Amino acid sequence: MKQGMRAWVLVGFSLLLPGQSIRAQVLTPAPAPVTEQPGIRQGRFIGVVASTAAFYTITLLLLRKQWYKKKVPFHSFNDNREWLQMDKVGHTATAYCMSRGGYELMRWSGVNERASILTGGLLALLFQTTLEVYDGHADGWGFSKGDMLANVAGTALFVGQQYGTGQQIVSMKYGFRKTIFPPYRPNLLGKTTGQQMLKDYNGQQYWLSVNLASALPVGPSFPRWLNLDVGYSGSGMTGGHENPRMVDAVGNEVKFERHRQFFISPDADLSRISTFSPSLQRFIGTAQFFKIPAPSLEFNRVKGFRFHPLILPRE
Template identity: 45%
Template structure:
């Protein structure tokens, strides 16, 4: 089976956890504290009620998802002894960029939820930020015992890199100055294999690596706090790839008579750090935190194959 299907499973799971789980958790937490208008405000000291809610919610959500994957996905395939596979050359490493993104933001949301409960900084980083790595590594373990798949050392390293990116910034700067982000645009390549790359836009966002771009968005003010740079202005470095209808290059002619060439793309663009927008509303701060995973459309310079430069008035 094409490894993209495996990547789709992980991406779908992580993005559902990132967006739906985080929003629902705070909505439930809010209802528990109502009618307190400060329900979205992080506690100044340990709030045991909130902490228990966060721990139980995260445990139930992660455990339920893993059980669901095991029953609905892995049960369809034969088991095997635990083994690794080497998929590092597939999809021009776009899947690995997705793992870094998912691990970082799962960990960030986990830490922020513990911060909301008043948990100590040490425990936020240890138990909250470790959530992304622990969950995604558990998925790799399930893969490792499946005869159809296999655990990927590259995926595990990418998961570790995402977690390390979050934790290291908290330890060094006590803030997040560099944030992984995501953007997407439709491509023609999904038409070649719609069953794998998606037959609708909603599927292609999750499945078509050709249309995905992963960014490292750098907050300028954080590195020049004596300057007059607006606190919310970022510069983003992006990575993408096109020409891929299979994971490995040698299989491309099976699905297209065209001589499709796989190539990498690098981007330089402006961005906005939504978490730096000043507001007294803790609800808006929560919303901004959730949607700070998405790169804002902006003027962009694109470098293709290291030898061709393109300029986009607006790129997403």
């Protein structure tokens, strides 16, 4: 599964990051944080360039060996209707995180703001486009225009905000919960929890996280770490386009209704705590690609509105 593969790549890429920083608020300025010394830090810069190049090269070699063993003539295919578009949202989130991560690596190295933004966006598009070209030569897959559009959207979300406002008012986050569906198709949806985090779209959630102090004209006493998240997921899926016929242990047919799920939940952006050093802010920001468990309100057409006190229940 391509998105599962990309998730592994994203996890590996995130290990390179020192974290993500926060800049001054636009509408309601916070006390100025401690800033790092200007100018390129040669040791950091050389290390970042070398490690990024090595990561790119080694990852692509491993992917060619593990996932792209059988090469066929370049072709495309349309997978836009698969998995209730969960894979497309996943592409957007991956491209966003890689753009932001590349930017932070450059800023940590002392590269100026505009060059760091451009470098982060280009690195994300280079990596994602390379994978799409690989897919175009892979048996059973193909180059997906929908995937590329999602990659560009994720990169644009980061680059546009950073150029336009100097901060990330809206960020993207990932969440996961265990579901009942993998045992019916373990090879497709994952046998272990680790595999299911990457393969089971029923258990994944993707969140748009809005920093309220940056988006609204609030006063100086308003908590600048408070975010409001809007989430999306799907459920009842045991196949890409449709569910195959399945039976339980005693031979009775099992049917699941495929449906979309929408959530709203508070969140905390701990990287906006100004007492932390810039490097610590970056580290916290990187770790916060994962949604912090919090009360949430869900709506779906099958079960209507549901309130979840802390973490989402097992589906």
